[in-house]
Amino acid sequence: MPAHEESSNPLVRERAHLAASRAALRAMREDVQALDIRDVTANWVNAEVLQSQIDDRIKSLADLAHTPLFFGRLDYQHLVGTETAEGASGGVARSAPAGGGCGRREGERFYIGRRHVHDAHGDPMVIDWRAPVSQPFYQASRNNPLDVDHRRRFGYTGGELTAYEDEHLTDPTETEQTSKLLQAEIERPRVGPMRDIVATIQPEQDEIVRSDLGGTVCVQGGPGTGKTAVGLHRVAYLLYAHRERLARTGTLVVGPNRSFLHYIEQVLPALGEMEVRQATVEDLVASRVEVRGTDESAAAVIKGDARMAEVLRRAVRSHVTTPAEPVVVVRGSRRWRVPAYEIEEMTVELLARDMRYGAAHEALPQRIAHAVLVRMEEAGEAPDDRVQNAVARNPAVKAAVKAIWPAVDPAKLVLRILTDAEFLATHAEGLLTGDEQKQILMARPARSVKSARWTAADAVLIDEAADLVARTHSLGHVVIDEAQDLSPMQYRAVGRRCSTGSATVLGDLAQGTTPWSTRSWEQALFHLGKSDAVVEELTAGFRVPREVIAYASRLLPSIAPGLAPVESVREAPGSLAVREVAVADLDAAVVAACEESLLQEGSIGLIAADARIPALSAALAAAGHSFLSPGQETTAESRLTLVPASLAKGLEYDYVVLDEPAAVVDGEPDERTGLRRLYVALTRAVSGLVVLHAAPLPDQLG
Numbered sequence: 001m002p003a004h005e006e007s008s009n010p011l012v013r014e015r016a017h018l019a020a021s022r023a024a025l026r027a028m029r030e031d032v033q034a035l036d037i038r039d040v041t042a043n044w045v046n047a048e049v050l051q052s053q054i055d056d057r058i059k060s061l062a063d064l065a066h067t068p069l070f071f072g073r074l075d076y077q078h079l080v081g082t083e084t085a086e087g088a089s090g091g092v093a094r095s096a097p098a099g100g101g102c103g104r105r106e107g108e109r110f111y112i113g114r115r116h117v118h119d120a121h122g123d124p125m126v127i128d129w130r131a132p133v134s135q136p137f138y139q140a141s142r143n144n145p146l147d148v149d150h151r152r153r154f155g156y157t158g159g160e161l162t163a164y165e166d167e168h169l170t171d172p173t174e175t176e177q178t179s180k181l182l183q184a185e186i187e188r189p190r191v192g193p194m195r196d197i198v199a200t201i202q203p204e205q206d207e208i209v210r211s212d213l214g215g216t217v218c219v220q221g222g223p224g225t226g227k228t229a230v231g232l233h234r235v236a237y238l239l240y241a242h243r244e245r246l247a248r249t250g251t252l253v254v255g256p257n258r259s260f261l262h263y264i265e266q267v268l269p270a271l272g273e274m275e276v277r278q279a280t281v282e283d284l285v286a287s288r289v290e291v292r293g294t295d296e297s298a299a300a301v302i303k304g305d306a307r308m309a310e311v312l313r314r315a316v317r318s319h320v321t322t323p324a325e326p327v328v329v330v331r332g333s334r335r336w337r338v339p340a341y342e343i344e345e346m347t348v349e350l351l352a353r354d355m356r357y358g359a360a361h362e363a364l365p366q367r368i369a370h371a372v373l374v375r376m377e378e379a380g381e382a383p384d385d386r387v388q389n390a391v392a393r394n395p396a397v398k399a400a401v402k403a404i405w406p407a408v409d410p411a412k413l414v415l416r417i418l419t420d421a422e423f424l425a426t427h428a429e430g431l432l433t434g435d436e437q438k439q440i441l442m443a444r445p446a447r448s449v450k451s452a453r454w455t456a457a458d459a460v461l462i463d464e465a466a467d468l469v470a471r472t473h474s475l476g477h478v479v480i481d482e483a484q485d486l487s488p489m490q491y492r493a494v495g496r497r498c499s500t501g502s503a504t505v506l507g508d509l510a511q512g513t514t515p516w517s518t519r520s521w522e523q524a525l526f527h528l529g530k531s532d533a534v535v536e537e538l539t540a541g542f543r544v545p546r547e548v549i550a551y552a553s554r555l556l557p558s559i560a561p562g563l564a565p566v567e568s569v570r571e572a573p574g575s576l577a578v579r580e581v582a583v584a585d586l587d588a589a590v591v592a593a594c595e596e597s598l599l600q601e602g603s604i605g606l607i608a609a610d611a612r613i614p615a616l617s618a619a620l621a622a623a624g625h626s627f628l629s630p631g632q633e634t635t636a637e638s639r640l641t642l643v644p645a646s647l648a649k650g651l652e653y654d655y656v657v658l659d660e661p662a663a664v665v666d667g668e669p670d671e672r673t674g675l676r677r678l679y680v681a682l683t684r685a686v687s688g689l690v691v692l693h694a695a696p697l698p699d700q701l702g
């Protein structure tokens with residue numbers, strides 16, 4: 001291409017910068033690959049560790065063909081200070097003006113992408129989206145240009161840079177327009193697992209993403225407002241801004257179930273973050289016992305109630321007894337006697353301290369030994385620390401501690417609470433009614449921890465008891481998605497895993513489908529131990545088309561009065577169809593609707609009441625359609641997923657076929673929960689929803 005054409009065509013220039021950036025990234029990767037660690041590592045273990053770090057670094061420097069290296073450009077009006085340009089992870093990510101066009105004289109130009117790329121001189125070619133200098137890409141507006149003159153967004157087709165869109169934020173003659181590239185990104189068909197939204201994070205989302213590590217943020221947002229996306233991007237941001245601290249303390253994402261975690265598991269690795277653990281609450285608390293049983297919902301509600309924490313606290317502390325006998329330690333020819341009243345004083349003092357039961361159990365023998373040492377010194381001996389330790393291990397001291405402050409096994413303790421009516425009554429006095437106590441006692445009391453059919457709620461109780469005995473390790477940051485479904489005791493379980501860190505709490509009160517679901521964020525945050533959290537609201541919907549969300553929102557007055565409906569950013573007229581069919585024709589009509597949807601691009605979810613799944617599986621199979629289960633990855637070849645309503649939460653499909661709403665409602669123990677389940681099912685579609693029913697629709701939808 002002739003030189004003059006190259007300089008006058010912005011697309012050509014931008015492609016050249018892309019090619020140069022890719023070459024620079026390749027060179028960065030080659031530099032790491034060429035590292036020779038033989039000279040720097042003294043031993044084999046160090047070499048292994050270093051090599052695995054290098055391997056990770058090489059992986060993080062991969063150039064993914066279909067992942068654009070940069071998606072935006074900012075031309076600043078002035079030079080940007082070094083502090084602003086530098087991210088917390090170091091490296092001035094600043095680009096020299098390329099081509100010097102656009103009439104700019106003294107500003108600077110930055111290409112914004114997923115990761116930092118620099119050239120052979122260390123000059124930046126692409127700057128990380130999380131760096132402070134990138135923030136105006138998400139926040140700058142005509143009203144507040146943040147020193148940005150010109151913002152450019154790039155569009156890609158199959159890895160090729162094919163379009164760009166400009167905004168001159170300081171040009172008064174230019175009018176505000178909605179971004180077509182943003183619209184196209186939001187409307188891009190969904191196939192495969194959830195993807196990142198770095199290129200199109202919205203200002204109100206960006207504020208949450210970049211809120212500081214010190215504080216806990218709680219986000220209330222209707223279906224498709226980007227809560228999950230925001231939570232995952234916040235982790236990526238925090239890891240960038242506080243890399244060392246979080247590498248030490250660890251981060252965790254808590255989700256409702258395995259299939260949901262599968263759905264989101266690619267997002268953080270795509271953003272270069274490989275180290276974030278993902279788990280359900282069950283995973284977190286299941287290490288001590290195997291969960292094999294289930295609770296009646298009434299029992300689960302009581303077990304999940306915060307009053308149980310106090311029952312457990314009392315039960316644990318009830319093991320401490322008043323010493324009746326003095327402790328007599330024999331060493332050589334001498335006997336040392338610590339009277340009972342003195343040991344009682346020690347016990348009372350330990351009980352008064354804010355100390356874990358197990359820590360006090362460890363401290364008591366040392367206290368007794370210290371009292372013996374004082375007596376030895378008074379008698380003219382000069383014992384040292386070793387003598388104190390030896391006395392602490394003396395059989396007489398051990399026996400006394402065993403009687404006064406015995407070790408407590410968390411699982412055994414919970415087993416006793418759930419099987420020994422008298423023990424429960426003593427500790428639940430004034431907390432649980434007699435009827436409530438009866439409800440949680442095991443119908444068939446198990447003999448041992450091993451043989452008990454523990455339920456998920458029991459495992460949470462054991463986790464609480466374990467924390468009373470020994471403090472649970474706290475991570476640096478925890479994200480809790482679909483938080484509205486957690487019980488108070490579950491909030492406590494997650495809360496102790498971020499007791500010295502912070503949290504991002506994401507949820508929607510209207511989508512709470514557990515019998516114990518959250519009624520107010522204030523209460524939830526209290527149980528989490530983060531009452532000082534800020535509650536933010538997201539109201540713009542990026543998933544569900546306007547017509548569909550309007551239809552689903554008819555349920556809101558019944559399921560969450562007071563919550564405002566989501567404002568969809570997606571027009572998509574004709575996206576909703578509600579069809580009534582005869583009972584005998586329902587299955588065939590559902591299969592036909594799936595076939596119709598399969599003619600379109602993207603993923604298809606057939607959502608139905610759990611009880612309807614076997615019949616619909618058979619109908620699909622009879623019609624020759626293979627299908628996936630939630631959590632299995634959709635591909636271009638396999639795009640249809642059969643989704644039990646109980647697993648639909650958090651997921652999305654381009655086209656949704658919803659089978660028999662009345663059955664979805666009836667699948668739940670009460671009407672409100674049923675309608676909430678239906679609300680979740682109605683809000684999974686990105687492009688189109690077909691509702692098929694033979695039974696009358698719930699009145700609220702009428």
Ligand SMILES: Nc1ncnc2c1ncn2[C@@H]1O[C@H](COP(=O)(O)OP(=O)(O)OP(=O)(O)O)[C@@H](O)[C@H]1O
Nearest residue numbers: 197200201202223224225226227228229542543650
């Ligand atoms: N700023 C954005 N740009 C592009 N897509 C976005 C943006 N925000 C959210 N999305 C997309 O909208 C969809 C819904 O987002 P997400 O699943 O995070 O919503 P949610 O609030 O967690 O929904 P739910 O309450 O149903 O679980 C996803 O496909 C997500 O990628």
